[in-house]
Amino acid sequence: MPMDRLILSKVDEELETSEVNALCFLCRDVVNRKRLENVVDGKGLFVRLEERGLLDNAAFLSQLLQTIGRNDLVNLLRTDRCQYTETDANPLLSDYRVMLYELHDDITQENLEKMKFLLENKLGRAQTEKCGTSLDVFAAMEKKGLLSNANLNELYGILREFDLQLAETVHTFIERLQFRPPCPKSNINEQNTNPRLQPCLSVTESQPSYPGDNVFSDSEPSAKPSSVDETDFYSFTHKPHGLCVVINIEDFKQSRRRNGSHEDERALRETFTSLGFTVEMHKNLESAEMKRLLVEKGRRNFNNEDALVVCVLSHGLKDCVYGSDDVQVSLRDLTQPFTSLNAPSLAGKPKLFFIQACQGSGCQGGSLPYIPKPEEVKEPQHLEEDAGAVQGETVPWDADFLLGMATVPEYKSFRDTKRGSIYIQELCKQLNESAQSNKMDDLLTVLTRVNRNVSKGVYLKYKQIPEPKYTLTKKVVLRYE
Structure with a gap:
């Protein structure tokens, strides 16, 4: 509508x-x-x-x-x-055009006049006199073929003449694009361009794509060769890659303290910092504070970031976690502020949620065809359950979300009171190992290993199996910075 x-x-x-x-x-x-x-x-x-x-x-x-x-x-x-009808089919503004707008925001009137003077020979005096803002200058340069998402050399050279900081913004943008997968070869003659300053943009980053651009019927073969498509992967080109919010609830008004959760907090901070994220830590938030924090983060401008990570460490039950006031916060409340409706600058970007909490009061037995070794059967000395008492709502699945749960619905998850939770510690271990590996495993492959390793253990005589849920549309590959 x-x-x-x-x-x-x-x-x-x-x-x-x-x-x-x-x-x-x-x-x-x-x-x-x-x-x-x-x-x-x-x-x-x-x-x-x-x-x-x-x-x-x-x-x-x-x-x-x-x-x-x-x-x-x-x-x-x-x-x-x-x-509103939420959809991810709408085109996104290209990083290139947003970068030009941000340059415009920082160009003073004095520098605008310098830029116009330096470009007068190429744009013509009449054209430069018509330019009242730097955006007008950029538009005139594009019309003359002096500026495009694949040619920033002229702009970079001009800015270097009067503002090195602005020039560095362009140079950083170009350098960032060098890490993107290579574009298909073309027959365009590039002998007069500087390859170091030639960004190579994928279609999804440089321009919007519309339904039908890459759609073929089964009645005839596609003319395009079948090969690995860079659009199979989410782009991680910004530095930092994005924001990681860790909410650690250790102390409660009525429930027991979650001893050992500080180890999970430490592991998450170290892991996601190494993976190139800005990490924020928040402790012992009440339910309203937790909701308010996430709504505030949803209003953040993520145009210059690639992803969002939210980690919640708390007691819980099916589809909810608890604030320090022992009031439930539904998983819907956690994810809703970051949908494409509420956070448009995150549309098309991965939103990764990792939840350490129980999803019920049941305990899983072991009926899998796995024979534990004697040392695995031995009961750990400092294990607790992250269970609670109130049932919450189901999660609304919008595109590009991943929700990694410590356990499946109706069952408990476990935490060592000295070494941290079974799930978060294994998650961080696998993320770190994958980030250093040459295999380029995507996040779902990593989480499968987490599932396998957690499922092998025995905790207070019971079993635990994590549960990833996702609506990702591409592969997430996280590497060390």
Whole structure:
């Protein structure tokens, strides 16, 4: 269902002319540039977006507004939830165009004049005089073929003449792209380009893809060769890769203390720091504080990050964990702030949740065809259960989520009070080993090994088997930085 015209009208009223121009610039990859030339207000832009089917829901417009810093208008869109139909089919703004907008945000009027002077010979005096902002300059350079997502040499050279920090932003962007899988070979003559400064973009990063671009019927063979497609893998090119939030609930008002959880906290911090994430630690949050923290993180701008990781260490039952106030927080409450609806800059990016908590009060026996060794049967001395008392809600599965549970529904998970939980310690061990291996195993392969190794043990005479649930659309490969 198309977006409510009344909501769009309210957004239009709040937009300044400079912001409309910025939005038009950001849309140059998804809307024909000639169709954008006569746009003077938000309403005109919305008509162009509707023509492209980009306002069938609010995801793309939310990303646009978030990029220019108008989170207040993003919140306005969210008030009309009945108009949303969540989908990951909408195109995302390319890193290239967002990077240009961020450069524009940092270019002073003095530096703008310097840039125009340096480009006058190539753009022409009449054209440079028409440029009122750096976005106008970038657009003029693109029109002349001096700037594109595959050619940033000219811009890099110009910026080096008057602002080394801005030039470094472009250089960092180019360097980051060098780590992406190579693009298919082409016959384009590149003898006059600097290969070090030539980014190689995959289709998903450089431009939006629309249904039908790579769709073939079974009545005739595809002309494209079958080979490993770089789009099989999520992109991890930013530094840092993303945010890792660890919520460790050790002390409760009524439930018993979760001794040993500090070891899980330490292991997660060390592991995800080594994997290139910014790690935040939060301890002993009450249920409302936990929800509020995750809603706040969902409003964060993830345009310059590749992924999100959330780890929760607590007591729990089926489909819920507990805050330090012994009040349940449903798994839905954990994931909902990060859907493509609520966090558009995370759309199409992996959102990884690892939950150390029980999912019930039952204890699993061992009926698998596995004969434990005598030392494995021996009961550990410091094991406890992460069980609770209240049942919660089921998880809404949106695209690109992974939820790694310490155990299957209805059963307990176990934690050594001195060495940490069985699941988290094995998870960190396998992530670290995979990050150093030459095999390039994806996360699901790693979690399968976690399942196998945890299932071999005997804990307080019982068994434990973790449970990954996922709606990932690509492979996640995590490597040491």
